[in-house]
Amino acid sequence: MRRSRSPRLAGYGALAAIGFVAALALRRPELAIVAAPFALVLAAGTALARDPGIEVEFTLRTDRTVELADVEAELVVRTDRAVDRLELFLDLPNGTEVLDGADALAVRLRAGEERVVPLRLRAVRWGLYDVGDVEARARDPLRLVVWERRFARAQTLKAYPRLDWLSRTVPPVETQAHTGSEVARVKGDGIEYADIRDYVPGDRVRAINWRASARRGDLVVNERHPERNTDVVLFVDSFTDVRGDGRSTLDDAVRATATLASRYLERRDRVGLIAFGGILRWLRPGMGLWQRVMLIETLLETGVQPTYTWREVSSIPAQILPPKALVFAITPLVDSRFVSAIEDLRGRGFDLVVLEVDPVGFVEPGRSEIAGLAYRLWLLERETLRARLEGLGVGVARWRDDVPLEAALEEVRTYRRNARLARV
Amino acid sequence: MSLAALPLARADDNAVFEAGLRVAVVALLTLVAALVLDWPPLVPASLGLLGGLYGVQLAVDDASLDSGAALFAAGALVTAELAYWSLEERERVRAESGEGFRRLAFAALLAIVALVVAGLLLGVVDRVGAGGLAVDLVGTAAAAAAILAIVAAARRRETGP
Numbered sequence: 326m327r328r329s330r331s332p333r334l335a336g337y338g339a340l341a342a343i344g345f346v347a348a349l350a351l352r353r354p355e356l357a358i359v360a361a362p363f364a365l366v367l368a369a370g371t372a373l374a375r376d377p378g379i380e381v382e383f384t385l386r387t388d389r390t391v392e393l394a395d396v397e398a399e400l401v402v403r404t405d406r407a408v409d410r411l412e413l414f415l416d417l418p419n420g421t422e423v424l425d426g427a428d429a430l431a432v433r434l435r436a437g438e439e440r441v442v443p444l445r446l447r448a449v450r451w452g453l454y455d456v457g458d459v460e461a462r463a464r465d466p467l468r469l470v471v472w473e474r475r476f477a478r479a480q481t482l483k484a485y486p487r488l489d490w491l492s493r494t495v496p497p498v499e500t501q502a503h504t505g506s507e508v509a510r511v512k513g514d515g516i517e518y519a520d521i522r523d524y525v526p527g528d529r530v531r532a533i534n535w536r537a538s539a540r541r542g543d544l545v546v547n548e549r550h551p552e553r554n555t556d557v558v559l560f561v562d563s564f565t566d567v568r569g570d571g572r573s574t575l576d577d578a579v580r581a582t583a584t585l586a587s588r589y590l591e592r593r594d595r596v597g598l599i600a601f602g603g604i605l606r607w608l609r610p611g612m613g614l615w616q617r618v619m620l621i622e623t624l625l626e627t628g629v630q631p632t633y634t635w636r637e638v639s640s641i642p643a644q645i646l647p648p649k650a651l652v653f654a655i656t657p658l659v660d661s662r663f664v665s666a667i668e669d670l671r672g673r674g675f676d677l678v679v680l681e682v683d684p685v686g687f688v689e690p691g692r693s694e695i696a697g698l699a700y701r702l703w704l705l706e707r708e709t710l711r712a713r714l715e716g717l718g719v720g721v722a723r724w725r726d727d728v729p730l731e732a733a734l735e736e737v738r739t740y741r742r743n744a745r746l747a748r749v
Numbered sequence: 750m751s752l753a754a755l756p757l758a759r760a761d762d763n764a765v766f767e768a769g770l771r772v773a774v775v776a777l778l779t780l781v782a783a784l785v786l787d788w789p790p791l792v793p794a795s796l797g798l799l800g801g802l803y804g805v806q807l808a809v810d811d812a813s814l815d816s817g818a819a820l821f822a823a824g825a826l827v828t829a830e831l832a833y834w835s836l837e838e839r840e841r842v843r844a845e846s847g848e849g850f851r852r853l854a855f856a857a858l859l860a861i862v863a864l865v866v867a868g869l870l871l872g873v874v875d876r877v878g879a880g881g882l883a884v885d886l887v888g889t890a891a892a893a894a895a896i897l898a899i900v901a902a903a904r905r906r907e908t909g910p
Contacts (some may be wrong), residue, residue: 332789333833338900339793340829344800345892349885351808355818357892358870359800362826362863364895412842431844466855468833 326376326463326472334370334469337363370467377434378405381413381476383457385446389483392451395424396482400442400459404434410468413442414460416475420450421482448484451579453625455479485621486580489730491588495720495737497555497651498676505554506592515551522548555594556610556647559586559620560670562656562663563602563627569687574657577682579624581730582655585680586620596620597645600627601666607645637669651676657684658710671717678737679714679721686726715740752799752824753777755817756806765809772802780828784835792832796825814875819867826863830856 344360347353379402386397400413415428422428424445432440448454457479463472500509508517521537524544532546559582566575582598589596590612597610598620608616608623646652652675654667671677685707690700711721720737724730753773760766776798783791803821834852 331833332792332836333829336789336793336796336829336833340796340800340825342896343797345895347800347804349889349892351804352885353804353807354874355807355815355821355871356800356804357888358818358867358874359803359822359825361870362822362859362866363829365862365866366826366859368898410844410848412840425843427841427843429840429842431842431848433845433848468837 326379326461326474328376329471329473331464331469331471333467334367337367337469341367366467367469370465370469373467374465374470375406376472377408377411377463379403379408379411379461379463379472379474381459381461383415383459383476383478383480385456385480385482388481389485390448392448392484392487394447396446396448398444398446398456400444401439402432402434402442402461403439404463405437407436408434408463409466410464412462412464414462415444415456416458416460417446417456418454420452420484421446421448421454421456423447446482448482450576451484451486451583451625454482454484456482483622483625486576486583486624488587489580489584491584491731491734493731493734493738494585494588494592495651495653495678495734495741497557497649498741499649500553500555501595501649503554503593503595505552505594507553507555507594508550509553511551512548513551515549517550517552518547519550520548521545554592554612555589556597556650557585557589557594558597558599558610558646558650558652560652560654560656560666561598561600561624561627562654562660563600563604563606564660564663565657567657567659567684567687569689572687574659574682574684574687575627577724578655578657579627581680581682581724582624583621584730585653585655587617590614590617590620595647597647597650598623599641599645600624601641601663602627605640607641609645610647610650637666646670646675649676651678654679655682656680657682658707659684664710664714667714667719668717671714671719677719678741679719680733680737681711681721681723683723683725752821752828753802755821755824756799756803759806759810759812759815761810765806769802769806772798776802780832783832787836787839789833789836792829792836795832796829800825814871816871819864819871822867823860823863827856827860830859 341360341364344356344363348355348357348360382401384399384401390396402411402413404411410431411434412429412431415423417423417428424447430442432442434440446456459476461474461476464470496507500507508515512519521534522545524533524546528546534545534547537545561578561582563575566573586596586598593612595610595612596616598606598608600606600623606623606626608620652670654677656663656679658664658679658681667677667679685704688700690697714721720740722733722737724733753776757766757769757773760769776795779791779795779798783789783795807815834856
């Protein structure tokens, strides 16, 4: 351990020295007597001070959690020699905190003692955190000498984003071939009633609608919509992150992405992920619990990497964007490169929905007249952009602070329902 | 303030008392500044001022051996202990219950030890009562040795991981 002096040692040393010198200079033994206790404390403290031989181990009970959920951890402290005061400073990364209060604690240990200190941590934001670096500082009984050591044995804590409540998803225009929970537009074997038609040889007897057949005087059969799964690609904008007031658009975007992914995967849909920004990350569409874990863990690595290079949709591998997939773009609609990518995807015929993580709430209008004007112009530009996207047939859901995700997506569902009616 | 009261009580002259009071106020302000600004070097500066006041007062009076020196020594040590303790407590560290009482008891014990040691030394000085060049030389050598020992102990470093 690194040995260092406490301010007390220097102070007492100075006082003792001044006292002795002053006693000689002024020829007053009282001053030497006043200085003597300080010298005695110094002599005793430095003579008795020994390296306490401290070992600290940090253990997390789990390496996965959900943001704002408690995580149990413990510090195991061992010492060879008695320590009057051992201060332990838990060096936690930004985004994590100790629930019981201070991230520093002091214990007193006897020689050879092992102490287990339980801790409760919390991740206030989703992400990957290296926790477990502990700074130990031991003091001798006279507090003259300090031994310090950093125990860098960090463990990775994965804090998954918390999920918003979502009862319904946005249905895609077209479904895939596999069985799922989405009622397909086409007719075939299924549960949902679609229509009736005349019986043709080969139709199953149980498909005959006897009541309608009796009315018509000829055999008619029920037609049904099959339940199919869909391919959904979550297209996350990681070019820009608008931050303010302890929140950020990227944080909200990741939470929305995790919510949508979980909801679609529960419906047996195949879900893929593209984080489109400075670093391009993707995950091929898949289904099941493992895909959900993979998807959320890929999301955890999402961050804004500043870049000035122009990215195009063509840089995304083709198998990541399967035909007939519903592409769900989650973006604050701030970076023109992402907007261009949305328009490009729409131009390629993809069924596209934009979930706009509205950054307006993060931006304060300036106080000057010019700043106010610029703010209003910016709002107008955003309105124009939304109108342009809707003109291309892209439904845009505005997700603001005061609007739940469910309500924001209802805007798109309504838009798409009306759009279908108009097309018919 | 009680530490400053001892030298101030010895002042016979008003002018000396006023000067002493001013030094005591400066010492008190220095101590407060040390605690408020979290600057430990001001603690010995404050106590040094009080010690200087006491020493000058003794020199001016040119009185016989002051038996109050033991009290002053214990008071100075306790003041320094409490000041450094207060500085240590500025960090938000969650301590075990009872640590405050333990520390307070330790400071009280230090005060008693200081009182006893200073009292013993006073007794020795009173008994010996020697003076002259030889005693001065021995005193200088002892003081220098003590200071060197303190400096050597303070500079000692232990290496480790």
